[in-house]
Each structure stands twice: as C-alpha cells, then as structure tokens.
Amino acid sequence: MKTQTLGFIGAGNMAGSLIGGLISDGYPAENIVVSDVDTAKLKDLATRFGVQTFENNRSVVDRSQTVILAVKPQILESVAREIAAAVQEGRPLIISIAAGVRETALDRWLGGNASIVRCMPNTPALVKTGATALHANDRTSPAQKSLAEAILRAVGVAVWVEREELLDAVTALSGSGPAYFFLLMEAMEDAATELGLDKTTARLLTQQTALGAARIAIESDEGPAELRRRVTSPGGTTEKAIEVFEGGSLRRLVLEAIKAANARAAELSKQLGE
Ligand SMILES: NC(=O)C1=CN([C@@H]2O[C@H](COP(=O)(O)OP(=O)(O)OC[C@H]3O[C@@H](n4cnc5c(N)ncnc54)[C@H](OP(=O)(O)O)[C@@H]3O)[C@@H](O)[C@H]2O)C=CC1
Numbered sequence: 384m385k386t387q388t389l390g391f392i393g394a395g396n397m398a399g400s401l402i403g404g405l406i407s408d409g410y411p412a413e414n415i416v417v418s419d420v421d422t423a424k425l426k427d428l429a430t431r432f433g434v435q436t437f438e439n440n441r442s443v444v445d446r447s448q449t450v451i452l453a454v455k456p457q458i459l460e461s462v463a464r465e466i467a468a469a470v471q472e473g474r475p476l477i478i479s480i481a482a483g484v485r486e487t488a489l490d491r492w493l494g495g496n497a498s499i500v501r502c503m504p505n506t507p508a509l510v511k512t513g514a515t516a517l518h519a520n521d522r523t524s525p526a527q528k529s530l531a532e533a534i535l536r537a538v539g540v541a542v543w544v545e546r547e548e549l550l551d552a553v554t555a556l557s558g559s560g561p562a563y564f565f566l567l568m569e570a571m572e573d574a575a576t577e578l579g580l581d582k583t584t585a586r587l588l589t590q591q592t593a594l595g596a597a598r599i600a601i602e603s604d605e606g607p608a609e610l611r612r613r614v615t616s617p618g619g620t621t622e623k624a625i626e627v628f629e630g631g632s633l634r635r636l637v638l639e640a641i642k643a644a645n646a647r648a649a650e651l652s653k654q655l656g657e
C-alpha cells in the first residue's frame with residue numbers, strides 16, 4: 384500500500400490528522416498528494432509533513448490510486464462533479480470521510496461508476512489511536528476494500544459495518560466522540576481550578592487520568608461499570624461524585640446528545656441528496 388500514491392482533497396482538520404498518522408506509520412510523504420482551495424492550509428501540511436500540494440483537485444486525482452475526499456459534506460457534491468471525468472471504471476478508489484453523505488449520492492455525482500468506500504474516522508488518527516468504521520459500495524473489489532482497510536488501520540482500529548446507515552451511529556459515537564471527552568476534560572479542569580489547583584497542574588492531572596482510564600478500559604477484560612466500581616469505595620469520595628452525575632441524569636444527557644448527532648447525520652443525508 385505504501386508504494387501507491389494516496390491523494391487527499393481537502394487539507395483541513397481530518398486530512399491533517401490522517402496524514403500525520405500515516406506518516407508516523409511510515410507512509411512515504413512523497414507518495415501523499417493534497418489539494419485544497421486554501422493555500423495556507425496546503426503550506427502548513429507541506430511544512431509539517433513534507434507532502435506534495437496542489438491548488439487543483441484534478442491534479443490530485445490524476446496522480447492517485449486512491450483519493451480520500453476530506454471536504455465538508457456541503458462541498459462534496461461540487462468537488463465530486465469537478466473530478467467526475469477522471470473517475471472511471473472504479474479507478475481511482477474513492478474513500479469519503481464526509482458525515483452523512485450516502486454512497487449512492489456520491490456515486491451519482493461522480494458519474495455512476497465509482498468504487499466508493501465510505502468511512503468515519505476520528506481526529507486521534509493523528510496519534511495513531513483513531514477509530515474508524517467503513518462500508519463499501521457493490522462496485523468496490525475485495526482488493527480495494529483491503530486497501531482502504533489497511534490505510535485506516537495504519538492510524539488506529541478499523542471495523543466494517545454491514546449496513547451503510549450504521550455509519551450515522553458511528554459518526555455520533557466515535558466520529559464526534561473525541562469532542563465529548565474533551566468537553567468533560569474541560570469541565571474537570573475548570574472544577575479543579577475552582578478548588579484551588581493551578582491551571583497547569585489541573586490540566587496535567589486531568590490528561591493523565593483520561594489516558595489512564597482509557598488504557599485500563601482497553602487492557603482489562605472488565606467493562607466500564609465494573610472498572611468504575613473499583614474506584615468507588617463505599618462511603619468514600621467517588622460515590623458522592625457519581626451520585627451527583629446520576630442525579631443530574633448524565634446518562635440521559637449522553638443518550639440525547641448521541642441521538643442528536645445521529646439525527647443530524649441522517650438529516651444531512653436527506654439534505655445532500657440521499
Ligand atoms: N473533524 C473531524 O473530527 C471529523 C471530520 N469528518 C469529516 O471530514 C470532512 C472534513 O472535515 P474537517 O477536516 O473537520 O473540515 P475542514 O473544514 O477542517 O477541512 C475541509 C477543507 O476543505 C477545503 N475546501 C473547501 N472547498 C474545497 C474545494 N472545492 N476543493 C478542495 N478543498 C476545499 C476547506 O477550505 P475552506 O476552509 O477555505 O473552505 C478546508 O480546508 C467532513 O466531511 C467531516 O464530516 C469525519 C470524521 C471526523
């Protein structure tokens with residue numbers, strides 16, 4: 384896979400995360416090409432990672448065996464129509480990371496003969512701890528599916544979903560999920576500073592606690608409920624905090640938040656042509 388040219392259209396947050404992760408996994412920078420309308424973003428990626436950049440999307444498609452579409456969902460139709468003439472008989476493989484844009488809509492915009500893998504990665508790909516779910520259209524060959532999986536697996540875990548609609552749930556869970564943890568970290572830091580800790584100490588302890596909790600959760604055979612119980616001494620401090628979280632309906636809030644994100648993904652797909 385690393386000998387093939389991999390193209391990115393869109394040089395924003397998610398492209399930067401994927402490129403950073405791929406390069407730290409040993410993907411040669413000279414085999415990565417990127418285009419964007421924003422030259423400052425191209426310059427930034429070229430400086431940080433040494434990738435080749437272009438202001439013209441067609442230049443990226445013409446050079447690539449695989450093209451990752453990393454523009455906002457609302458821009459995808461115009462980008463797809465712009466590159467359609469260069470996408471023929473399933474080549475290059477198209478990987479879309481756009482939230483809520485269905486394979487059928489993208490295929491239509493691309494001219495009706497594209498091999499498309501839709502996936503939902505997340506920004507921790509930058510540090511090779513990404514979480515991605517994938518789904519492919521019928522035209523995608525087993526070799527193309529393996530290639531897409533290998534690209535995303537290089538920056539974290541990658542799993543296939545059986546039905547494309549499930550990518551909306553994945554978007555709401557792990558696509559947006561890093562932001563949920565960051566929100567909790569922000570709130571924990573603020574609380575700690577209110578209790579008198581300085582900002583630097585509050586941040587360090589919060590970060591290390593998040594990392595430690597995630598590592599234990601990954602390495603243990605036990606689920607989060609049991610792991611939580613191990614921290615919660617009867618009559619102790621954690622119990623008091625958990626009572627406040629449960630009393631404030633944290634679980635209901637999380638359910639509502641994730642359902643709202645899922646609904647937004649479905650709404651985007653309706654707005655953007657199903
Ligand atoms: N951010 C995340 O955590 C995740 C995002 N995604 C998906 O990834 C996609 C990109 O998101 P994100 O990286 O956050 O978005 P960004 O806005 O950071 O990046 C998109 C980039 O595309 C550029 N662009 C706009 N028009 C064109 C065009 N015609 N041709 C080429 N480039 C263009 C934008 O430039 P300009 O800003 O000037 O418009 C911008 O630099 C979205 O579809 C999103 O749903 C998926 C998983 C996680």
Ligand SMILES: O=C(O)[C@@H]1CCC=N1
Nearest residue numbers: 482554557558559560
């Ligand atoms: O907020 C968004 O729409 C994108 C998709 C998942 C994460 N960021």
